[in-house]
Amino acid sequence: MSENVSAFFYLIASICFILALRGLSSPQTARAGNIYGIAGMVIAVVTTLLTPQVVSFWLIILGIVIGGAVGTFIALRIQMTALPQLVAAFHSLVGLAAVCVAAAAFSYPESYGIGTRGAIHPSSLVEMALGMTIGAVTFTGSVVAFAKLQGLVTGRPLVFPGQHLINAALAVLLVLLIALFVSTEGAPVFVLLLLMSLALGFLLIVPIGGADMPVVISMLNSYSGWAAAGIGFTLSNSLLIITGALVGSSGAILSYIMCRGMNRSIFNVILGGFGTEGGALAPGAGVGDRSVKSGSAEDAAFILKNAGSVIVVPGYGMAVAQAQHALREMADLLKKDGIRVRYAIHPVAGRMPGHMNVLLAEANVPYDEVFELDEINRDFASTDVAFVIGANDVTNPAAKTDPSSPIYGMPILDVERAKTVLFVKRSMASGYAGVENELFYRDNTMMLFGDAKKMCEEIVKALE
Amino acid sequence: MAEPASLAERAGELAGDAGALAHNLELLARQLATVPATPAAVVGTPFVYELTVFVLAVFVGYHVVWRVTPALHSPLMSVTNAISSVIIVGALIAAGPVGVSFAKIMGFVAVALAAVNIFGGFIVTQRMLEMFQKKR
Numbered sequence: 001m002s003e004n005v006s007a008f009f010y011l012i013a014s015i016c017f018i019l020a021l022r023g024l025s026s027p028q029t030a031r032a033g034n035i036y037g038i039a040g041m042v043i044a045v046v047t048t049l050l051t052p053q054v055v056s057f058w059l060i061i062l063g064i065v066i067g068g069a070v071g072t073f074i075a076l077r078i079q080m081t082a083l084p085q086l087v088a089a090f091h092s093l094v095g096l097a098a099v100c101v102a103a104a105a106f107s108y109p110e111s112y113g114i115g116t117r118g119a120i121h122p123s124s125l126v127e128m129a130l131g132m133t134i135g136a137v138t139f140t141g142s143v144v145a146f147a148k149l150q151g152l153v154t155g156r157p158l159v160f161p162g163q164h165l166i167n168a169a170l171a172v173l174l175v176l177l178i179a180l181f182v183s184t185e186g187a188p189v190f191v192l193l194l195l196m197s198l199a200l201g202f203l204l205i206v207p208i209g210g211a212d213m214p215v216v217i218s219m220l221n222s223y224s225g226w227a228a229a230g231i232g233f234t235l236s237n238s239l240l241i242i243t244g245a246l247v248g249s250s251g252a253i254l255s256y257i258m259c260r261g262m263n264r265s266i267f268n269v270i271l272g273g274f275g276t277e278g279g280a281l282a283p284g285a286g287v288g289d290r291s292v293k294s295g296s297a298e299d300a301a302f303i304l305k306n307a308g309s310v311i312v313v314p315g316y317g318m319a320v321a322q323a324q325h326a327l328r329e330m331a332d333l334l335k336k337d338g339i340r341v342r343y344a345i346h347p348v349a350g351r352m353p354g355h356m357n358v359l360l361a362e363a364n365v366p367y368d369e370v371f372e373l374d375e376i377n378r379d380f381a382s383t384d385v386a387f388v389i390g391a392n393d394v395t396n397p398a399a400k401t402d403p404s405s406p407i408y409g410m411p412i413l414d415v416e417r418a419k420t421v422l423f424v425k426r427s428m429a430s431g432y433a434g435v436e437n438e439l440f441y442r443d444n445t446m447m448l449f450g451d452a453k454k455m456c457e458e459i460v461k462a463l464e
Numbered sequence: 465m466a467e468p469a470s471l472a473e474r475a476g477e478l479a480g481d482a483g484a485l486a487h488n489l490e491l492l493a494r495q496l497a498t499v500p501a502t503p504a505a506v507v508g509t510p511f512v513y514e515l516t517v518f519v520l521a522v523f524v525g526y527h528v529v530w531r532v533t534p535a536l537h538s539p540l541m542s543v544t545n546a547i548s549s550v551i552i553v554g555a556l557i558a559a560g561p562v563g564v565s566f567a568k569i570m571g572f573v574a575v576a577l578a579a580v581n582i583f584g585g586f587i588v589t590q591r592m593l594e595m596f597q598k599k600r
Contacts, residue, residue, distance in 0.1 A: 017547045018524060024540050025531040027596040034589050037543055041550060041582055048553045054560030059572045063559065067579025074580075075587035080595075083538060083588075090545045090585055093577045097551050100574035104558035108567030111557050123511055221541055228551045229518060235554050236510070238517050245521035247548040250529045254537060347534065354537030361595035372534050 009047040010239035016040025017243055021250065027367055044239055053111055080362045081319045084351040085149035088217055092142035094224040095201075098135025098231050099194065102128050105234055106190055112235045122182055124234055129178040131230025132190075133197040138223040140201030145216050148205075149351060155210025163207060164271060170200045208269065211316070211393075213351045214258045215269045222251025254353050261347030261373075263399075263409040292428070292440055294447040297458030300422055303446070304330075305463060307384035307420075309340040311376065313413055314356050315349050317390020317425070318452050324363035326456035327389060331365070333463045343370045344377070344413050346394040377414055386418035390452050392425070396437045405435055421445045424455050481527050488523060539592045546585025552578035 016036045023033015048054065078086050105128055109115045114124040147153045174196055181189045208216050229244025231237075259266050304310060312331065318324060331341045343365065349356045360370055380386060388395055395415045398405040415421050416439055423445060439445055448455050532540050555578055558571025 013550070014521075017550075018528060020543055020547060021525070021528045021532065021540070024533070024536045024543070026533060027536065027593070030536055030539060031590070031593045031597060034539075034543060034586065034593055037547055037589075038586050041547065041586070044550050044553055045556065048556045051557070051560075053557050056560060056562045059559050059568065060556055060575055063555075063572050063575030064579045067576035067581075068583040071580035071582065071584030072587060075584040075591070078588065080592075083542075083592075086584075086588065087541050087545060090542075090581050093581045094545065094548050094551065097549070097555060097574040097577040097581075100570045100577070101551060101554040101558060104567040104570035104574070105554070107570070108558070108561075108565060111561060111567065112554075217541065221544060224548050225544065228548045231551055231554050233511075233514055233518070235557075236514060237553060238514070240550060240553060241514055241518050242521040243547055243550045245518050246525040246528075247544040249522045249525035250540060250544045253526065253529045254541070257534075257537075345534075352538060352541060354535060354540070357535040358538045358592050358595065361592070364595075367535055367596055370535060 006047045006051055007238070009043055010237070013040040013044040013047070014239055014242040016043065017246060021246060080358055081322055082150075083358060084213060084217060084355065085146050087352060088142050088146040088149055088220065091217070091220045091224045092139050092146065095135045095138030095140075095142060095227055098224075098227040099132055099139065101231050102132035102135065102234065103190075105231075106187075114234065114236070118185060120185060125182045125185065126178070127230055127233035129181050129193060131227055131232075131234050132194065133174060133178070134223055134230055135227040136194055136197035137201035137204065138220055138227055140198045141205040141216075141223070142201075142220050144202055144205040145213065145220060148210055149213060155213075157209040158206045163203070167200065167203055170196060170203065174200065204270070207271070210351070211348075212262075212269050214348050214353055214355075215255050215262075215266070217352045218251050218254035218258055219266075219270075220251070222248050222255060225249070225251055258348055258353060261411065263407075263411065290441045292447055293443075293445065294449055295422075297448070297455060298462045299446065300448050300455075301459045301462035303420055303422065304334055304339070304385055304387070304459070305337065307334075307339055309383045310334060310342070310385045310387055311380060311383050311415075311418065312341065312343045313386060313388045313391050313395060313415055314343065314345070314360070315389065315391025315394065316351060316355075317392075319350055319355065319359055319390070321390065321452035321454075323389060323452035323456050324359045324365075326453050326460065328360075328363040328365050330456050330460050330463065333460060341369065342376065342379075344373065344380075345370060346373055346391065346413055347411075349391060349394060373411060373413060380414045381417040383418045384420065386415035386421045387424070388415055388421065389424040389456070392437055393435065395439060396435060397439060398435055398437070407435055415439070416442065416444075419444060422448055424448045424450070424452050426451065484523075488520070536593075536596070539589050539596075542585050542589045542592065546582055546589060549578040549581035549585065552582065 017040045020033045020037030023029045023036060105112050109117060109120045115121045148155050177189060177193045177196060181193055205216060225244045225247025229241050229248060232240025232244050255266060259269060334341050343360060345356045357370060361367060393407055395413050396407060397416050399407045399410040399412045402408060421439060421444060423440065425447060440447060552575055555571050555574030558567050559575050561568060
């Protein structure tokens with residue numbers, strides 16, 4: 001296949017990828033979008049296999065069979081609640097693949113027509129170094145994010161003195177190493193650059209806490225795109241450049257949306273350490289003289305049964321307890337009694353963008369009952385019961401009233417406006433931000449202490 | 465009643481976006497024109513051309529992704545994850561030559577890693593989207 005013909009097919013593949021993203025603008029078109037994505041990938045791979053440089057196929061077939069089998073197996077087995085760590089793990093693979101391709105291009109540049117060993121074009125060297133650096137940062141960063149999400153290490157931010165200074169020094173060192181690499185083209189410099197990039201990725205994500213993971217995952221998503229684009233520049237491959245740019249901007253937009261959902265700047269999140277002091281607050285601390293009204297599943301069932309409308313506010317706790325199916329059963333019973341049930345999703349609920357929507361969809365909740373913060377926030381005032389399950393900080397009125405609060409300014413769901421607030425929670429422990437939620441002490445709030453799934457099941461029993 | 469209005473609004477938005485894109489394209493084309501025609505041997509790779517493609521793709525990505533409904537942000541992540549594995553294209557070329565070399569081994573590893581991602585990413589996305597499908 002001549003270069004022009006393959007460039008043409010790469011263009012078609014690029015358009016397929018754009019259509020794949022375009023399809024996600026609504027649930028009706030999304031599946032067609034995914035098919036476009038798969039088609040684009042097939043076109044890209046077949047086109048590459050037909051280029052004259054590719055003459056030996058056995059290793060390629062072996063790689064695709066092994067990788068494909070592993071990927072298929074994981075994707076079919078994974079639980080939807082484990083989705084964030086799966087995505088983090090996949091990001092790390094893209095990063096590592098970028099590093100491998102950069103290493104291959106460095107050791108055998110002739111395949112890509114970017115010069116000969118020891119005499120690679122300077123601009124290709126810069127692009128190669130950038131692609132490799134970003135890929136390596138994505139790799140170790142994603143591995144750390146995976147470990148935190150999977151619970152292999154604590155989700156608490158890990159901070160130590162001089163952290164930011166070390167990171168800054170490392171970044172400067174990386175720039176110097178890239179310059180040195182471009183001028184000397186030495187293999188030892190390449191290896192050193194790789195090691196430093198790996199270290200930087202690790203150090204960047206370590207100080208960021210569990211509930212900031214939606215931002216981290218989006219950011220790593222973005223990085224994996226930029227790494228692909230960097231490799232695309234190195235190889236002068238427009239398909240890789242276009243795809244990398246699409247993915248990079250997608251991740252960047254998601255990071256921005258997540259940051260806005262917490263009213264924090266991206267720098268604030270990256271610098272990390274959020275929720276360190278307060279996060280350690282002991283359960284029950286600060287209860288003091290104020291009293292909390294707690295109720296049983298039967299009480300909750302009674303209140304729900306007598307309501308005309310209910311808004312459910314799910315959070316990470318629902319995901320941890322796998323309560324989505326029991327919750328939907330409860331909602332079905334209420335709907336049978338003519339009660340209007342809707343769901344309100346905060347942008348940063350869960351551990352990745354859109355996490356709650358997927359879990360509710362998994363439990364067969366119709367998507368037209370699920371609303372975003374802006375769409376539903378006004379309706380709390382005219383709602384009888386707000387049923388908060390596994391969420392905390394995103395409902396805390398301190399975000400509006402207390403300028404000294406760490407979450408001040410964060411957009412929240414106005415559950416306190418509902419006539420009654422039911423809070424399903426395991427204990428009185430404060431949320432991730434380490435801020436106490438004064439809602440717990442209000443007269444119209446009833447706490448339902450217990451595991452989210454068990455509580456829903458008990459309410460279902462009581463309703464029947 | 466709301467629908468024609470929102471449609472008109474979207475059409476307006478689209479037109480605005482197209483205008484912005486066209487403007488950008490024009491600027492880039494002009495920049496491109498002002499670049500002196502240096503012999504290819506000196507430039508090596510047509511960097512400005514690649515940069516043009518890159519910047520335009522960022523714009524396309526920006527406009528497409530803002531239209532993605534927030535409910536589908538998780539599938540967006542997994543599908544972008546899958547398509548970023550198009551890096552396999554570079555890996556295939558590395559793994560393609562005859563004989564065994566360091567580059568070929570690296571290419572093989574990268575092909576396998578990217579394949580995990582391609583299959584895994586698209587299948588997980590499909591699983592998620594099917595959940596959003598079976599409704600009513």
